[in-house]
Amino acid sequence: MIEKVALHALKASDWHLEGAFDVFYSQPQIKAFTDSRHLEELYSRYKDQYVDMIMADGISVLCNDLQVDPQDIVMLVVSWHMKAATMCEFSKQEFIGGLQALGIDSLEKFRERIQFMRTELKDEQKFREIYNFAFGWAKEKGQKSLALDTAIGMWQLLFAEKQWALVDHWCQFLQARHNKAISRDTWSQLLEFAKTVDPSLSNYDAEGAWPYLIDEFVEYLNENNIIQKGQPIDWSQKR
């Protein structure tokens, strides 16, 4: 049965392997292929002693089993797949439900799939989803905004994956000038900024509806002569 599905997936994606994976894993029937008993076993392996959840310790063990560093960004992708509410913990539903949707019921399959998850980060659309997911996941429960330190940590991680030349300056700027939590809008708009505005700021539009913090960042870059452009922005014209 699996072979049939595999063939179908390969045909649908024109015999491209990665695409085939997409097709394969996006099919809802996959759920049926996971052994729920195995999943329960896996869960209990990592579940916390006192609470019916997988907590930090359990996650360490999981990472060990997966031969993945707990700081590895792929764990973020795992959390995304599981729709985890908060970092460093998985509810039973999130864990089991997530694995079912992925069609994983054994560590072996899980390890295999890790490789695939790394490639998902290269996909523009998925990266954006994962990036935006990261905000809600990384912030404290009940808070609206993301603490600055956590945000900086996440940005370092995410932009190591998807290169952005200005990430270090951005983090320095925030620590020097802002020192407050990051709003969701600023978080999501930063990715757009990194994607659309080139690092020399030549195509930065002051009237471009960027969040105020980003405007301030550009000002900071200009003030400190970090940006060498052919044409400096004339700030005296900005009302």
Add this chain to the structure above:
Amino acid sequence: MVLHKFGEKLYSGLVSTMTSHLKDISKFIEAAQGGLFLEELNRKWADHNKALQMIRDILMYMDRTFIPSTHKTPVHELGLNLWRDNIIHSSKIQTRLLNTLLELVLRERNGEVINRGLMRNIIKMLMDLGSSVYQEDFEKPFLEVSADFYRVESQKFIECCDCADYLKKAERRLNEEMERVSQYLDAKSEVKITNVVEKEMIANHMLRLVHMENSGLVNMLLDDKYDDLGRMYNLFRRVPNGLSTIREVMTSHIRDTGKHLVTDPERLRDPVEFVQRLLDEKDKYDKIIGSAFNNDKTFQNALTSSFEYFINLNPRSPEFISLFVDDKLRKGLKGVSEEDVEIILDKVMMLFRYLQEKDVFEKYYKQHLAKRLLSGKTVSDDAERSLIVKLKTECGYQFTCKLEGMFTDMKTSQDTMQGFNSAHGADLGDGPTLAVTVLTTGSWPTQPSVTCNLPTEMLALCEKFRSYYLGTHTGRRLTWQTNMGTADIKATFAKGQKHELHVSTYQMCVLMLFNNADRLSYKEIEQATEIPASDLKRCMQSMACVKGKNVLRKEPMSKDIGEDDVFFVNDKFTNKLYKVKIGTVVAQKETEPEKQETRQRVEEDRKPQIEAAIVRIMKSRRVLDHNNLIAEVTKQLQSRFLANPVEIKKRIESLIERDFLERDNVDRKLYRYLA
């Protein structure tokens, strides 16, 4: 002859006869010497006309029958054409005629008297010969020569005359030319010759005239030279860009003067004088535009925009204008007639309209009004109300409803006091009298709550009032605003001098302490009254360090209040008056820290206003892009203040945070209203 089919012969005979006759005439005329040339020409012309008349009459039959059917030129016209061809256009006459005429014009321009009648006839002759003859044989050369003449003359004048004189000369020349035309030229030439004068004398020298040192436009403006300015206006309006040149120079001059006015530290020391100077400037230019510039609307607009420009260069303008009004309403309008009061208030309103930050004015006006009302220092209640009405008309009900609330509170408090006194009057007996004004929070400028311990004599009385008031107004809360009150105290000094002292509530609390102690240190006073340090120091200073008001003596005798100072009642206190005023609560120019505080409060108040505008606009538009949203918000708030786009952006982000708005998924510059 015509009847006998000899028309052709007759006609050609006429032509040849007349032609040869005219050739003779021509020689005759050519022979005339000097001045007689024109006269001869004139005479012969008159003769010719008479002759033509007769010939036409005689040959009338031919004129009516032969000529139309053969399409030949009619007799009269023929006669004119022959005259033209044989006399006027004869080689010996044509040039000489033109030169003679032009020379006469030149001589007249140089002041000589010429024979105008003769000129008129000759010119008329040319006109009768056909408009092209007039134009080609006279008008065109006349205009060219005139242009040269005026070019030279204007150059000469501009080197030696000042602006006013030059303009007078130009005006005179213009009038001369117009008179010339009416006297002996074709009326159609008027506009052409005036154009020449305008171009050569005015247009070509416009900038040089306007900018002439010591006599140009700016000097005329400074010296109120209405006649010269009027002349310049009338002359310049005749040429393209004339008025705009004047207007531009005037505008930049006003802006410069205005800019200096508002940034000159000397002027800024006295706010009332500052505003008076602004009003004077406005009056000056209103008068100039009225008397010299024909009330030209474009000039009035230029004046308005200049004032708007420089008044807003100084961020303290709103405060100063309010202080000016305060001064007027406090004492400046004493004894002034109702009409004049209205005039002054209208002028103030005009300055108010120029302000960009009207909300700052509102804040100061409220503060100053509060002080006026509470100290009972207003010169005329009617004047106060009149101004409120004007502000309401200008800015709407929202602007003035709180101000009106303040007036209402004053009235209501009077009624309350009446009620209180009639209810408790009997128990009060010989004790102190209390006058309370109850202020509705929100209508009055916000005051931070302060500590102050009232003397026991007052405490009981105040409590009585409080319970009386709360008895009739349940659910309200009263807080004593000790920093805003006054007191009248009767004092007897050591040598028996009696005085009535008018002091602030704080000062009253301090003075009452001396009923029970001869000597008090600053610290003791501070402890007993719990009045905040800066306020306490200020009120002590006015009682101990000011000549004529020093009811207290201080050791050491320094100007400032130190923590270790000790105070005594000043036994040697004297004052000519029985009633002595110490420390009135007068509105003053704010100190630097106060200014910062007010500015901060204004900025804080603006935030919700900006948000309300954003929400209003987004609610009705549902979806709107960033730049348009900023523009609309700015427009909506324009009547109160100039919204800062950066601040608007921050408010938008705040509203996104609070889920009032969201960015569109596809176009990140688009905002969507979330119901």
